[in-house]
Amino acid sequence: MSQTPVAPKTNAPSTVSGAQAVVRVLEEHGVDWMFGHPGGASLPLYDAILDAKEMRHVLVRHEQTGAHAATGYARAAGRVGVCTATSGPGATNIVTGLADALMDSTAVLAITGQVVSPNIGTDAFQEADVVSITMPVTKHNYLVREAALIPQTLREAYHIAGSGRPGPVLVDIPRDVLQAQLPASALSEALQTRYRPQVKPDPRRLADAAKAISEAKKPILYVGGGVITANASPALAKLARRCRIAVTVTLHGKGAFDETDSLCLGMLGMHGTAYANYAINDADLVIAVGARFDDRVTGRLKDFCPNARFVHIDIDPSEIGKNKPAHFPLQGDARLTLEALEPMVAPPDTEAWWRQIEAWRARYPLRWKAGKALKPQQVIEAIYKATAGDAIVTTDVGQHQMWAAQFYRNREPRKWISSGGLGTMGFGFPAAMGAQFARPGELVVAIVGDGGFQMTCQDLSTSVAWKQPLKIYIVNNGTLGMVRQWQSLFYNERLSEVALPNPDFAKVAEAFGAVGLSARTGEEMDAAIRRSLEVTDRPVVVDFHVDPEENCYPMIPSGQSIKEMIVGD
Amino acid sequence: MATEAIQPAAAPARRLLSVLVDNNPGVLMRIAALFRRRSINIHSLAVSTTEDPRVSRISMTVETDATETNMVLMQLGKLVEVRHAHDLSEQRPVERELALIKVTAGRDAHEEILEAGRAHRAHALDFTESTVTLEVSGRSAEIDALIEALADFGIQEIARTGAVALIRGTRAT
Numbered sequence: 001m002s003q004t005p006v007a008p009k010t011n012a013p014s015t016v017s018g019a020q021a022v023v024r025v026l027e028e029h030g031v032d033w034m035f036g037h038p039g040g041a042s043l044p045l046y047d048a049i050l051d052a053k054e055m056r057h058v059l060v061r062h063e064q065t066g067a068h069a070a071t072g073y074a075r076a077a078g079r080v081g082v083c084t085a086t087s088g089p090g091a092t093n094i095v096t097g098l099a100d101a102l103m104d105s106t107a108v109l110a111i112t113g114q115v116v117s118p119n120i121g122t123d124a125f126q127e128a129d130v131v132s133i134t135m136p137v138t139k140h141n142y143l144v145r146e147a148a149l150i151p152q153t154l155r156e157a158y159h160i161a162g163s164g165r166p167g168p169v170l171v172d173i174p175r176d177v178l179q180a181q182l183p184a185s186a187l188s189e190a191l192q193t194r195y196r197p198q199v200k201p202d203p204r205r206l207a208d209a210a211k212a213i214s215e216a217k218k219p220i221l222y223v224g225g226g227v228i229t230a231n232a233s234p235a236l237a238k239l240a241r242r243c244r245i246a247v248t249v250t251l252h253g254k255g256a257f258d259e260t261d262s263l264c265l266g267m268l269g270m271h272g273t274a275y276a277n278y279a280i281n282d283a284d285l286v287i288a289v290g291a292r293f294d295d296r297v298t299g300r301l302k303d304f305c306p307n308a309r310f311v312h313i314d315i316d317p318s319e320i321g322k323n324k325p326a327h328f329p330l331q332g333d334a335r336l337t338l339e340a341l342e343p344m345v346a347p348p349d350t351e352a353w354w355r356q357i358e359a360w361r362a363r364y365p366l367r368w369k370a371g372k373a374l375k376p377q378q379v380i381e382a383i384y385k386a387t388a389g390d391a392i393v394t395t396d397v398g399q400h401q402m403w404a405a406q407f408y409r410n411r412e413p414r415k416w417i418s419s420g421g422l423g424t425m426g427f428g429f430p431a432a433m434g435a436q437f438a439r440p441g442e443l444v445v446a447i448v449g450d451g452g453f454q455m456t457c458q459d460l461s462t463s464v465a466w467k468q469p470l471k472i473y474i475v476n477n478g479t480l481g482m483v484r485q486w487q488s489l490f491y492n493e494r495l496s497e498v499a500l501p502n503p504d505f506a507k508v509a510e511a512f513g514a515v516g517l518s519a520r521t522g523e524e525m526d527a528a529i530r531r532s533l534e535v536t537d538r539p540v541v542v543d544f545h546v547d548p549e550e551n552c553y554p555m556i557p558s559g560q561s562i563k564e565m566i567v568g569d
Numbered sequence: 570m571a572t573e574a575i576q577p578a579a580a581p582a583r584r585l586l587s588v589l590v591d592n593n594p595g596v597l598m599r600i601a602a603l604f605r606r607r608s609i610n611i612h613s614l615a616v617s618t619t620e621d622p623r624v625s626r627i628s629m630t631v632e633t634d635a636t637e638t639n640m641v642l643m644q645l646g647k648l649v650e651v652r653h654a655h656d657l658s659e660q661r662p663v664e665r666e667l668a669l670i671k672v673t674a675g676r677d678a679h680e681e682i683l684e685a686g687r688a689h690r691a692h693a694l695d696f697t698e699s700t701v702t703l704e705v706s707g708r709s710a711e712i713d714a715l716i717e718a719l720a721d722f723g724i725q726e727i728a729r730t731g732a733v734a735l736i737r738g739t740r741a742t
Contacts, residue, residue: 318643
């Protein structure tokens with residue numbers, strides 16, 4: 001072996017396969033995790049994944065879980081989450097995940113295998129018209145017809161998913177296109193795209209908005225997920241604190257502003273704090289930032305904020321004025337807009353306004369009554385205390401979600417990950433998996449319902465395989481609680497199909513190789529939470545048996561106004 | 570000209586929309602889906618490439634009010650493949666539609682039908698023992714008028730292209 005040490009002439013291959021191109025472009029974008037499930041049409045992709053250098057693949061047990069994990073990853077990391085599925089049923093299984101990501105403006109890139117090109121349109125085995133099916137649930141989607149187009153298409157897809165108002169983008173690639181060769185030179189082509197959203201606000205409109213804020217008597221900042229997406233929290237905090245403007249957050253705005261700060265009134269809307277709802281409805285100026293006047297926030301539109309004018313900051317012009325008129329429309333990135341706006345605002349005189357707000361806050365605090373049975377609110381408060389309010393929290397959808405939103409007060413962005421717009425049961429646990437991959441050193445807690453958890457719990461296998469130290473806290477009331485609450489309040493207590501004869505979740509967890517615990521009393525609860533936080537090498541499921549009769553208050557019934565708010569017993 | 574603010578809330582009316590899109594497969598479906606979602610019926614639709622082969626123009630007439638039109642235009646604008654979407658209705662555009670009208674008529678009625686056609690700048694393309702097929706182009710309302718004038722003869726079938734339009738003057742649409 002003592003040959004002259006001549007450097008071997010690296011004959012870099014002049015072509016790569018479509019599938020190799022997919023992996024290379026993803027790695028070039030810094031994609032470190034991909035969530036997916038293989039199948040016939042994506043075989044070439046999975047072959048290329050074996051040779052991936054920096055990107056790792058997480059094998060999920062259901063494609064929907066993969067899509068939610070990508071969402072959890074994206075929201076926790078602030079980067080594009082990537083998932084993949086095969087053609088036909090694999091692809092149709094991610095539809096819910098895509099719809100969820102679209103409604104909650106989350107950057108997700110989905111890559112699906114498709115049947116070979118000559119078979120498209122012939123009802124081939126595992127064929128589904130995925131581009132058509134996913135058109136209304138994606139920000140954009142593509143069918144790639146030629147291998148040479150893969151790098152450019154993926155580059156644009158990644159760009160579109162993550163820029164402007166983020167959203168899911170799907171790229172459907174037939175198996176023969178994944179297999180075909182393309183010139184390696186195509187890998188180094190720069191992104192070409194016409195998609196360039198406007199991010200800088202109009203300076204004249206900024207001045208008008210600044211004047212309105214400076215002159216307001218009862219201003220309030222109404223803050224949504226757009227602030228977190230744009231990393232605008234520091235700019236928001238500067239404006240709110242210097243000008244002493246009250247802040248209320250939406251479900252997705254939780255963490256955009258420190259909820260433990262006295263300027264923060266917590267979440268508003270259907271199950272928001274009474275004082276946040278009283279304040280916004282009495283305000284003379286509502287400064288909406290990255291929020292979209294969703295019906296769960298506004299109730300009956302014509303009665304929402306009857307005396308207010310609106311400043312509306314949003315990167316998506318179609319949101320501005322969609323539900324309420326925007327007197328001061330500001331199209332732009334929330335961070336750039338707030339940074340430009342803040343120095344122009346003179347602190348308004350809000351002393352009298354704050355006295356009023358404090359009176360509401362004192363009179364209508366969030367509260368719950370202790371009882372014999374464990375109360376769901378009690379469980380959330382215990383989790384909040386035990387985790388020092390510092391965990392990354394994900395939730396499913398329903399009562400537990402609203403209690404978690406009320407009682408788990410978030411101090412930082414990207415630590416609250418919930419399904420808001422679509423309201424997807426089964427979201428919490430897979431989203432927590434994705435968040436844990438994004439932030440491996442941090443404490444990730446999924447607060448889920450007994451109904452929702454049963455929609456995606458099969459992926460405990462995945463979480464166990466990756467030794468994730470996730471905490472899955474089931475607020476188990478043995479019913480589909482929010483549906484039961486509505487049936488109780490609005491359907492004369494005629495309870496229809498809401499009782500859940502549940503498995504023993506602790507045993508289910510143990511069967512998967514996770515730790516399973518359960519609690520029925522306050523003492524058991526404290527012990528189980530303590531124990532769960534000690535486990536570092538596998539997921540822990542804690543089954544909290546809570547009072548099945550507990551309703552979630554305050555509540556503004558659907559389509560009504562602050563006047564109809566039920567404060568609770 | 571009255572400003573938008575002092576106009577009363579406009580009742581649903583015929584709107585002529587012009588949408589410039591990337592000339593890609595599937596674009597029409599994205600556009601159509603947006604109207605379907607809001608249950609807006611598309612009365613007419615004309616799609617063709619433009620002076621730039623990468624771009625197609627979709628001209629469509631729909632019946633909506635001003636608020637809904639604005640929202641639809643905003644949402645069209647969000648589609649990645651849409652370059653430009655706007656409502657030409659208020660801009661007095663030059664507007665044309667072409668129609669073929671097959672009128673039921675024996676030979677003795679031909680002259681009378683041609684007479685009616687001439688008044689609307691229509692001309693005949695085909696004659697048979699029992700039919701005359703006329704071609705007419707004009708604003709959609711003018712075509713409606715001709716169809717009405719021919720109704721008494723008996724109309725066997727009609728094919729219309731849907732309106733296409735450009736704004737007047739030197740400015741691009």
